[in-house]
Amino acid sequence: MKPPAPVTMSDLARHLGLSTATVSRALRHHPALPSATCEAVRRAAEELGYRPNPMIGALMSQLRQRRPRALVNLACLYAEESAGNLVQAERDMVAGFQAEAARLGYHADAEPWPPPAGDEDGLVRRWQARNVRGIFLLNVRADRNLNLPWEKFSWVVAGNMAGTPALHRVGNEIHQIVKLALEETLRLGCHRPALAVPLTGERRQGLRWAGAFYGNWLDLLPNAGEPPIFRGPWHEDTFRQWLHAVRPDAVLALTDDVLAWLEHAAPANALKPRFIHLAANSSRFPVPGVCQDFPAVGAAAAQMLDGQLRRNERGIPAEPTTLTVAGRWQPGPGLASGTPSNSASSAA
Incomplete structure (x- = not known):
């Protein structure tokens, strides 16, 4: 006894009273077709046991790739x-x-x-x-x-x-960017780097910057205790209080406002933490950090x-x-530990 012949696209089209071209488009969820039509074709295909031929599908995909796309x-x-x-x-x-x-x-x-x-x-x-x-x-x-x-x-x-x-x-690649920034910061002679990123943006990113900093901190500084991360409201006064409490020797950040806050955080001729930019090519100043492509x-x-x-x-x-x-490291002057600086513009 012969096995039943497989259901073809033509069979499916006759069953639905549609053209073969419409059925083909509906199975690919073509945007020109109503969603109801695509769903009706999909349900009928399941009920009749229609299965696309993978060899024909591969051939049609190759043919579609050769078509000009000037109108798309x-x-x-x-x-x-x-x-x-x-x-x-x-x-x-x-x-x-x-x-x-x-x-x-x-x-x-x-x-x-x-x-x-x-x-x-x-x-x-x-x-x-x-x-x-x-x-x-x-x-x-x-x-x-x-x-x-x-x-x-x-x-x-x-x-x-x-x-x-x-x-x-x-x-x-946030994990790679933070790892590169931490490695280069340690190579510059810093021992207690910290992270400062806006909490609103961090939540939208799923706390990925803080997570990457935490994970890389544990790998690179396993005996240095809890990693210092600024979690307060994004305001200079709050940042200054955190800075005086934590006392990092470098701050990794995504925005230039942290550079200005570091300038204002201590009197002239005082030691200030290094500023390391996590998106240095977005900065208005030639600061050290990682360039995001x-x-x-x-x-x-x-x-x-x-x-x-x-x-x-x-x-x-x-x-x-x-x-x-991935990002790449960009050297730059910035604020250096042990080096006094008087204004954010002087870092340029």
């Missing part, structure tokens, strides 16, 4: 209200994203979040009208879960963002979206991946 667009959604020197970092990521997208054959727009008048539906309609298929979410702040049609697009997120499902992510992070986002589009992957991935970019 990408978009970068960034936080309009970004503050401080993080603005330049985000600009660098956008520039890297757009340059790599152009190299790969796409056009990439950058749009602020939230959209004008809070019109999220209008934003999605504009994406669809421009044939945008992939979205790069760049540090979008959200006080609630983002209500975006995840199933219609390919997505990549920068860092850890509240309000989003588990998506593919790109970012800087923000353009490379943006370029990696474009590459990840390109890979998803080539594989016709949309929506929330079953197994999200994370791609990180």
Whole structure:
């Protein structure tokens, strides 16, 4: 007795009264089709026992990769209200994203979040009208879960963002950056480095900077006691109180305001802790620290979206991946232990 013939896509199309092309698109969650159609096709495929032929799927994927993509667009959604020197970092990521997208054959727009008048539906309609298929979410702040049609697009997120499902992510290698900064700080002769990062941003990042500092501290300074981390409100007076209580000989930080606070923390000619920047290429001053390659992070986002589009992957991935970019050490004058300094500008 012959085994039953496998259910084909043509069988599925006849059962549903749809064209084979529509069924094929629905099984790939094509953004041009209504979600209800895609769901109906998926349910029918399960009921009839339809299984895609992997050899045909691989062949079609190769054919789709050879098609010109001049009409396919990408978009970068960034936080309009970004503050401080993080603005330049985000600009660098956008520039890297757009340059790599152009190299790969796409056009990439950058749009602020939230959209004008809070019109999220209008934003999605504009994406669809421009044939945008992939979205790069760049540090979008959200006080609630983002209500975006995840199933219609390919997505990549920068860092850890509240309000989003588990998506593919790109970012800087925080553990490596902190380890490199600590190793170089110890090489400079410091023995008690500390960490100071804004708590609000840390929570959005899942306390990854503090976690990386804590873990690397235990590896590099196993007998030095509890690692000193500034956890108070992000204000100069609070920082000064913490500094006098902890008395570190170096402070690792992400922002230039810590440099100014260190300048004001002690009288002239007093010994001051070294200032080590964890994003030295974002600083207004030639300070020592680790340079984060923000353009490379943006370029990696474009590459990840390109890979998803080539594989016709949309929506929330079953197994999200994370791609990180390492930092490099940048020497610089900054504030040195045992060296008096009179102003933040003198560090330049």
